[in-house]
Amino acid sequence: xxFLLFLLVLALVxxxxxxxxxxxxxxxxxxxxxxxxxxxxxxxxxxxxxxAVQYTGPPQPLLVIGAGLPRTGTASLKxxxxxxxxxxxxxxxxxxxxxxxxxxxxxxxxxxxxxxxxLKDLANDGFNATVDxxxxxxxxxxxxxxxxAKVILSIRSEEGDKAATKWANSMVTTILNVPAMCRDVPxxxxxxxxxxxxxxxxxxxxxxxxMYEPEKLPAFYDAWNEDVLRTVNRxxxxxxxxxxxxKPLCDFLGPVSEIVQANCHSFIASNxxxxxxxxxxxxxxxxxxxxxxxxxSKSMPAFLAVAIALTWMMNRDGSARKKSD
Ligand SMILES: *[C@@H]1O[C@H](CO)[C@@H](O)[C@H](O)[C@H]1NC(C)=O
Ligand SMILES: *[C@@H]1O[C@H](CO)[C@@H](O)[C@H](O)[C@H]1NC(C)=O
Numbered sequence: 667x668x669f670l671l672f673l674l675v676l677a678l679v680x681x682x683x684x685x686x687x688x689x690x691x692x693x694x695x696x697x698x699x700x701x702x703x704x705x706x707x708x709x710x711x712x713x714x715x716x717x718a719v720q721y722t723g724p725p726q727p728l729l730v731i732g733a734g735l736p737r738t739g740t741a742s743l744k745x746x747x748x749x750x751x752x753x754x755x756x757x758x759x760x761x762x763x764x765x766x767x768x769x770x771x772x773x774x775x776x777x778x779x780x781x782x783x784x785l786k787d788l789a790n791d792g793f794n795a796t797v798d799x800x801x802x803x804x805x806x807x808x809x810x811x812x813x814x815a816k817v818i819l820s821i822r823s824e825e826g827d828k829a830a831t832k833w834a835n836s837m838v839t840t841i842l843n844v845p846a847m848c849r850d851v852p853x854x855x856x857x858x859x860x861x862x863x864x865x866x867x868x869x870x871x872x873x874x875x876x877m878y879e880p881e882k883l884p885a886f887y888d889a890w891n892e893d894v895l896r897t898v899n900r901x902x903x904x905x906x907x908x909x910x911x912x913k914p915l916c917d918f919l920g921p922v923s924e925i926v927q928a929n930c931h932s933f934i935a936s937n938x939x940x941x942x943x944x945x946x947x948x949x950x951x952x953x954x955x956x957x958x959x960x961x962x963s964k965s966m967p968a969f970l971a972v973a974i975a976l977t978w979m980m981n982r983d984g985s986a987r988k989k990s991d
Contacts, residue, residue, distance in 0.1 A: 671980065675973035679966060721792035726753065728788070728812040729922050732797030733805035733894045734820030735887065737836040739908035740798035743820050745941040746915060747795045749933070751925035754795040755788055760865075767858075767865050770800055774868035781807045800869045806897060816922060817898045818915075821891060823907045827884075834883035840949045841866075842877050847956050852963040911940040 730752060734740060740756060747754040760766045769787065772778045781804060788796065796808065797820070809815065822829040847853065848863035867877070873890075876882040894903070904918040916930035932938075 671976055672973055675969055675976075679962075679969045721753075721790070723792055725786075725789035726792050726794040728785075728794055728796065728808060728815050730754075730795035730919065731805050731808045731812065731815045731817045732795070732802050732820060733817050733898065734797065734802060734906075735833070735890055736799045736802070736841060737833055738820040738822050740802075740820055741943040741945045742908050742941045743797050743818065743906070744795075745943045746912075747797070749938075749941065750915075750919065750929045751923070752795040753792050754797055755791075755793040755801055756796075756798045757800065760800065761862075767862050771861050771865045771868065774800065774872055775864045782811075785811050800865075800872075803869060803873045805894070809898070815902075816919060817894070817903050818918075819891060819894045819898075819903060819905045821905060821907055823909045830884035830887040833887045834880060836946070837883060838880050840946065840953070842870075842880075843953050845877070847953070847960065850960045852959065853956070908940065908942070912938065915940075 730747060732740060732743060732754075734743075736757065741758075744754045744756040760770055769779075770784075773781065773784050784804075785808065788801070796802065797818070801808065805817065809817065822833050824832045845863040845866045848859045848866075853859040870877045875886060895905075904914060906915065912930065912933050916926075916934060920927045920930050
């Protein structure tokens with residue numbers, strides 16, 4: 667009897683775990699390189715990233731520097747820049763490529779490698795454009811090395827004050843969750859995941875982004891954008907909202923290279939829609955899957971305790987009955 671009960675509770679724990687993992691597997695069918703599905707993000711974090719296709723061409727100079735904060739349409743901007751013929755670095759490159767979290771961790775946290783090495787690494791990997799964190803947080807350092815590069819400040823598409831609060835909200839519900847989740851059970855037991863948490867915290871810390879004071883985030887957003895406007899020469903700067911589409915982007919980037927110019931002409935002539943790579947749903951899904959895993963791991967001891975208590979009680983009833991017989 668007690669054995670049966672024990673099996674029952676064990677089965678319950680198993681079913682819950684499988685439910686959590688099932689949620690992870692669900693998105694497998696539409697995996698692409700920048701899929702944020704939890705199974706992939708978690709597997710990558712556990713293994714320190716996947717091997718990327720090795721770039722074998724000549725080192726590329728940076729032609730375009732994205733100075734906009736994360737959650738300002740940077741995934742769409744990356745897609746757009748790649749459509750135009752540039753190879754663009756985005757946060758997902760770090761998270762998804764083997765060894766890159768470790769690499770940026772050495773720069774941001776251990777401070778054992780300088781930014782010159784980071785730039786060299788980007789060039790050797792064939793990147794000629796950067797957007798999103800962690801690179802965007804270092805746009806000034808990139809400009810120092812590549813003063814001719816065009817700078818794009820991506821901003822949110824909302825009007826006026828709404829942009830800053832929407833940005834803050836978007837940060838809080840998506841990527842600002844990541845470090846705390848990495849530091850929770852069971853992820854905290856994996857050294858690579860703790861390294862990922864430190865990498866994120868190091869990135870935010872490097873620009874004094876108030877990650878644990880959400881009420882200060884809107885002011886951070888405004889101050890960041892004002893600083894970019896003050897820092898970059900107007901003729902070298904495009905302030906860009908995703909809703910602006912190809913036209914201003916092409917007017918600004920056309921002169922950069924013939925490849926870009928030619929792609930621009932064909933996109934505008936054919937009314938190619940500006941990409942909308944909305945990764946919010948994927949990120950939210952990865953977060954809720956990770957939360958499920960955290961919940962199951964934390965509930966496991968409670969389930970086991972209940973199983974043991976019930977087994978003990980039934981055992982006692984059984985022996986009490988035997989005695990009275
Ligand atoms: C950007 O770099 C890639 C290699 O990563 C290269 O194929 C492409 O032509 C470069 N784009 C421009 C505009 O130079
Ligand atoms: C992106 O997706 C999220 C969640 O699915 C949605 O709330 C948001 O409005 C979308 N944003 C854009 C710009 O389409």
